[in-house]
Amino acid sequence: MELESLELQNGNKVMQAYNHDEKFIHTFFDYKNESNSYPKRLKELSDRSFQRKELANVITSFMEPFGISEKAAKYIDELANDGVVVIGGQQAGIMTGPLYSVHKAITVILLAEKKREELGVPVIPVFWIAGEDHDLNEINHVYTEVSGKVTKNKYREKYILKLMASEAEYSHEMMTTFVKDTFRQFGETEHTKSLLDEVLEAVSLEKTFTGFFVRLMNGLFSEHGLLLIDSAYKPLREIEKGPFTGFIEAAEKIAKMIASTEEEFDAIGFGRPIQAEYDAANLFYMHETGRVLLTRDNEDFVNSSAGIRFTPDELMKVANEEPWLLSNNVATRPIMQDMVFPVLSFVGGPGEIAYWALLKDAFHHFGIKMPILVPRISITLVTPQAKQAMDDVALTVSDVLSGKVLDEREKFIETLHDEQFDELLRETETFLTSKYVELESVVDLSMTQLLHKNLEFHKKQLNYLRGKAEESLLLKHEVALRKYRILENELLPEGSLQERLFTPYTFMNQYGPELVRNLLCQPLKMDGTHQIVYL
Known part of the structure; x- marks a missing residue:
């Protein structure tokens, strides 16, 4: 793997302010995302009390069915005593959901390891699954690329009630078929069978979207000690009373605080996140x-x-x-999380950091400060195929991620046109039109409509020739045009960052199950820049 960092040109406005605007940070957050904030946050946490033993028992009982590694067991024991946590979370997507779920877990693990070393205290990585979310349409699909087209594949089982992901049970038969179809679209490689068997085993052992998600995530990160907890887990609710x-x-005060802060947030140009x-x-x-x-x-x-x-x-x-x-909504979940866990820092994506910015006064109402917010690592994986395509069409990753592929492809197509053929078609159309005008001047008035209709027929035929010529041209240069399609589909599918659509199994199927482990070994930066990883 090779690594480089990139400042995205089309970066999120809130994230730009969070990374660079001192006034913005002071207004909406308690701590800057910098090293000297951590001792202050540690001091604050040491002055607060948590139901540590109860929380450790809850996590143990939740994780036991999925397997608790030796490292995870050690971390649970530390949490029961004096450990603090780096925490982040995500919805329970099928096959882990998009890559950013894995990127978030990677950030949580790397940040916890870094702060454990720097601070000399037990810092524990925790992943909070939003199992209480009931919008299954946000998690019931997987994107694949087939025949040069990115396709959204939906799990089609219907749910009448607004069930939480942790209560929505899937049909084993339907989910098995869905997973097999998805892997079929990935294509057969030396890694396909073992990965497919692993995912199908998770399907068979579990029955809810959350269980399926947790079993796969635990399999990916257990050796790193990542602790997992479902926000909808009933024993956790006992601690949340x-x-x-x-x-x-x-309720009234919190609602007023958040709504008025959002009005201020909107007035200075950052919109209304919630x-x-x-x-x-x-x-x-x-x-x-x-x-x-x-x-x-x-x-x-x-x-x-x-x-x-x-x-x-x-x-x-x-x-x-x-x-x-x-259960909590988007506004109370961060506060609940901070009351239950000794949160040193929270790892979030751009959307999360935007709505956390509204919560400072609400946190203060309960006599606590917001934790240190750290933007999750954002990654684009570049395959050798995509790297070769960029070299061939003289584009950089920055060019592709800023949306320049379409313009460059159109420019390329323009260079292919046969100007002589196009000019002859234009001359033919002009000549025909002029002759029909002459005909109209010498025929009976009753023939006018027929002449117009006849002329339109000829124009359609010329357009048909024009279209066929373009088809022939594109077919002739398909190999060259395919390079642009590779870049769009792999690096900016559907106009979005790759990490927002593709499941990690898309790439693990090609590069092996150790892909995630290899990413954890890279010197990935947590400074708000976008990480480019060449596979």
Whole structure:
């Protein structure tokens, strides 16, 4: 592997401000993403109390069915005592979901190892699975490239209720077929059979989207001690009783803080990441119809479409006696996470850092500061095929990722046109048009419509010739044009960064299961730059 760093030209505006704007950081965050912030955060955490033993037991019981490595067991023991965590998370996508899930886990592991060494304290990597999310359309698909086209392949099973990913059970038969079809589209290599067997084993051993995701992620990262926890895990909810009651008690204040901060955020040009409302409860309730969002109506907590209404006392009772019926939304999840885990730093993507920027006052309301936010490592994998294509068409990775491939391809096609043929077609059309004008001047008026119709027929035939000539031209130069298609499909599929679409199995199928392990050995930078890895 070879490595280089790149500042993306079309970088996210919030991320540019987070990486370079001191005023932005001071306004919306408690700590700068720099080394001297870590001792301060450690001091803050040492002054707070956590249910460490209970949390360690919860993680142990959650991970046991998937297997706990020796290193993970050591980390759980450290967490039960005085360890702090680097944490990040993601939804439970099929076959780990897009590459950025793996990139996030890699960042969590590398950052934890680095800070353990620098600070001389136990720093533990934790991956938080958003199993409580119920939008299955965000996780039920895998992208592949077939016959020069990037295709979205959806798992087609229908779910009527708004089920959380941790409760949505898949058909083993349908998921097995889906996985086999996906690997068939990857193409057969020396690694295909072992990888396919591994994924199919996970399908058979699990029954929910979250279980499937966790088993694969644990397989990829167990030797690095990555701890995994599902936000929807019922025993975890027992530890979350206190925070839930705090959210209910302060619902009006929290909603006002977040909504007003978002208005400020929008006014200075950063948009509205979560569309916060002043009547938000920032909590979900598990109803018989599925997971439903609560809002506030005067003092009550309601969801009109589900016919739900709780007084504050009634919802407090739920939080204390049946906390598994409650779950966080995008605004309260970061605060809950920080109350449950001793979070040294949080690893997030651009979207997450944008909505975390709205939460500073809400954190402070509970007497805590926001952790240090570290942008996850962003990676583009460049295959030898893509590298050769770039060399052949004289484009750089920066050119491709800034969207220049389409323009360059059009310029190339322009150079291929037969100007003599095009000119003759234009002359023929002009000549025919002029002759039909002459004909119109000497025929009876009743013939005019027929002449127009006849002329249009000739023009269509000329356009047909023009199209066929272009087809022939493109076919003749297919090898050269294919290079542009390779760059678009591999490095910027559907106009998005590769890591946002392709599962890591796309590349592991070609380069082997050790691909992720090899990435962890690279000197990947966590400074907001985009990492280019040449395979």
